[in-house]
Amino acid sequence: MNETILSVSDLQTHLHTDDGLVRAVDGLSFEVDRNETVCLVGESGSGKTMACNTVMGMVDPPANISGEVRFEGENLLGLSESELTSIRGNRISYLFQNAQNALDPVYTVGDQIAEAITFHQDVSGEQARERAIDLLGTVGLSRPAERVDEYPHELSDGMCQRVAIAIALAAEPDLLIADEPVSALDVMIQGRIIDLLDDLRKERDFSLVLVTHDLRVVASLADRMVVLYGGTDVERGTTADVLQTPAHPYSQDLFASFTGDGERGDDLATRDPIPPQGCRFHRECAHAVDDCRDSKPPFAAVEGDDAHRVSCVHYGPERDPGEILFEARRAGAAFDDPEETPKQTAEADGGDSRD
Numbered sequence: 525m526n527e528t529i530l531s532v533s534d535l536q537t538h539l540h541t542d543d544g545l546v547r548a549v550d551g552l553s554f555e556v557d558r559n560e561t562v563c564l565v566g567e568s569g570s571g572k573t574m575a576c577n578t579v580m581g582m583v584d585p586p587a588n589i590s591g592e593v594r595f596e597g598e599n600l601l602g603l604s605e606s607e608l609t610s611i612r613g614n615r616i617s618y619l620f621q622n623a624q625n626a627l628d629p630v631y632t633v634g635d636q637i638a639e640a641i642t643f644h645q646d647v648s649g650e651q652a653r654e655r656a657i658d659l660l661g662t663v664g665l666s667r668p669a670e671r672v673d674e675y676p677h678e679l680s681d682g683m684c685q686r687v688a689i690a691i692a693l694a695a696e697p698d699l700l701i702a703d704e705p706v707s708a709l710d711v712m713i714q715g716r717i718i719d720l721l722d723d724l725r726k727e728r729d730f731s732l733v734l735v736t737h738d739l740r741v742v743a744s745l746a747d748r749m750v751v752l753y754g755g756t757d758v759e760r761g762t763t764a765d766v767l768q769t770p771a772h773p774y775s776q777d778l779f780a781s782f783t784g785d786g787e788r789g790d791d792l793a794t795r796d797p798i799p800p801q802g803c804r805f806h807r808e809c810a811h812a813v814d815d816c817r818d819s820k821p822p823f824a825a826v827e828g829d830d831a832h833r834v835s836c837v838h839y840g841p842e843r844d845p846g847e848i849l850f851e852a853r854r855a856g857a858a859f860d861d862p863e864e865t866p867k868q869t870a871e872a873d874g875g876d877s878r879d
């Protein structure tokens with residue numbers, strides 16, 4: 525039986541800004557099992573990054589945060605800052621989007637990895653340095669005994685992201701949250717870093733939450749995926765199920781635009797700080813009916829599959845989503861074809877540690 529390591533329930537992160545209240549996360553729920561990879565997928569402004577920041581306790585006040593974030597059964601939202609600090613960077617690590625910005629330019633990469641080690645572990649400076657060298661080798665940097673004394677500006681973007689991964693793994697976390705970890709890198713490097721993360725997760729038995737809008741990345745390494753729109757989850761399931769039969773009309777639009785069969789021009793999720801009541805997607809949805817404006821539709825199984833669930837009024841025991849499911853199969857067609865599966869693209873870049 526799978527063991528849940530992270531359970532997020534009805535998470536709300538509402539920010540007080542000069543422009544008023546922004547419901548950045550608005551009723552988001554998802555779970556992550558031990559040793560699995562879950563991708564959070566959606567457009568810019570869908571709430572992916574803010575949800576991860578909330579899980580990590582990294583949201584600056586003023587903000588109203590409610591719901592539950594249970595990590596190994598403990599609700600992180602109820603912890604003091606010092607209690608959270610003992611978990612953050614230790615049992616849960618975070619990998620930022622842009623490693624060059626995340627690393628401190630005035631310290632060597634070895635010092636920064638060693639600091640992450642000694643912050644949570646009782647080891648000597650020499651032991652921490654040796655571990656830093658080991659970690660640099662583990663993340664695929666050549667000549668780690670020399671690199672340990674180099675500064676971030678002496679390394680390429682890809683190398684810096686490897687250093688950031690080494691820092692994230694320094695305390696041997698149970699859960700790694702990675703926010704668009706390859707989006708700032710050249711396309712040729714992206715596949716290598718994704719392969720590295722996948723290999724490390726399997727070798728070191730941690731769980732991975734990956735934020736991305738890149739379906740090639742999702743297809744490459746996610747066991748399950750959650751589709752977000754307007755700060756909330758609209759569909760979740762195994763990666764194969766959701767990619768091949770996207771049941772929510774927003775998922776269908778998103779995937780079709782990614783595979784070139786459609787276009788999502790304006791990003792309403794970005795422009796609308798206060799999502800509408802009811803289904804967040806109803807202003808854009810071609811299948812909207814009056815019920816869609818009342819409240820967020822409850823999740824229902826897709827074609828009787830309890831592992832694949834969607835929040836849409838057209839699904840459920842008494843409903844027939846016939847036309848929408850027909851479109852689902854059309855939208856997911858590219859993911860059925862091995863020649864077209866984006867996974868091939870990501871894997872083709874892998875295998876070389878020189879960035």
Ligand code: SF4
Binds near residue numbers: 809
């Ligand atoms: S609930 Fe209504 S608006 Fe939302 S996706 Fe389904 S049909 Fe469209």
